[in-house]
């Protein structure tokens with residue numbers, strides 16, 4: 001165990017958020033030293049990744065894929081930073097890496113909690129390691145290619161289509177030769193994904209009837225649905241699935257603020273009628289595939305086929321406004337906080 005005297009600001013929950021009111025639920029605190037246990041290291045953070053899924057750990061639900069973050073404890077997520085002190089033989093001072101750490105100026109990282117990985121900033125900006133070259137990029141890739149098993153000519157639909165994961169999933173399906181339809185929350189996002197990102201069509205779920213619009217845009221039926229939201233959107237897509245279609249379950253945005261488990265889709269019977277495959281996938285299950293997936297993503301990135309805008313919020317103290325964007329829908333692409 002070692003100690004470092006540093007001014008470290010960090011975010012905690014003072015109470016569980018009601019709905020998406022993070023302003024009243026989160027607070028920033030400060031300490032004057034950090035303790036680094038044996039086998040761990042400390043990073044000085046440059047960027048903190050804002051991930052919609054973290055909302056699940058801000059509830060009391062024990063049945064999520066990770067336990068809730070207790071009130072008063074430091075909030076956690078993916079951070080990018082440089083090691084400034086290490087009590088681990090393989091992680092050296094000066095290494096720049098992506099790891100699972102606190103939402104703070106300095107993170108104390110236990111490399112066993114979720115494996116950290118060294119990043120190479122000679123070819124791309126550091127923040128891209130929580131975008132195309134990070135968990136969102138791998139999630140989009142695995143969801144489309146391995147879980148969705150798309151084929152050229154398939155009709156592919158993705159929700160939260162202008163957000164980080166959805167925008168990449170749509171582009172990867174396009175690269176794979178699919179017809180791609182995105183579902184998003186504003187006309188501006190719908191225009192953007194079609195005009196700038198090559199989607200073949202878009203639906204504004206706030207102003208249009210998803211089921212009717214899908215019938216119009218995909219009369220042949222949907223072969224693969226990359227589901228980021230569940231709930232009523234899933235029901236609308238179920239009505240439009242083609243026989244033997246696939247629902248790749250990535251996220252549950254409509255449900256994250258709920259304190260209880262919500263009932264399954266109203267259209268459950270259509271899973272049988274249309275002989276559908278439902279399959280969930282979760283990024284820590286494929287972190288070990290970074291060396292295989294990142295070169296593929298890198299080729300697409302370099303050739304301009306896969307693009308991801310990154311919205312940077314300056315200052316740890318402004319983290320709440322950055323995090324809220326994901327639930328207000330005011331982001332396009334990835335949201336990060338620059339520390």
Ligand SMILES: NC(=O)c1ccc[n+]([C@@H]2O[C@H](COP(=O)([O-])OP(=O)(O)OC[C@H]3O[C@@H](n4cnc5c(N)ncnc54)[C@H](OP(=O)(O)O)[C@@H]3O)[C@@H](O)[C@H]2O)c1
Nearest residue numbers: 051052053160163164165184185251252254281282283329
């Ligand atoms: N399975 C995995 O391993 C894994 C890994 C990473 C992410 N994910 C999932 O991927 C999804 C996207 O996450 P992200 O971090 O990339 O965030 P993001 O898509 O960049 O941001 C979230 C977007 O979702 C939309 N949204 C918010 N609340 C919604 C609601 N109630 N109904 C419909 N749309 C809503 C908003 O855009 P609109 O304007 O369109 O509303 C917002 O921009 C989440 O479900 C997340 O849990 C899963």
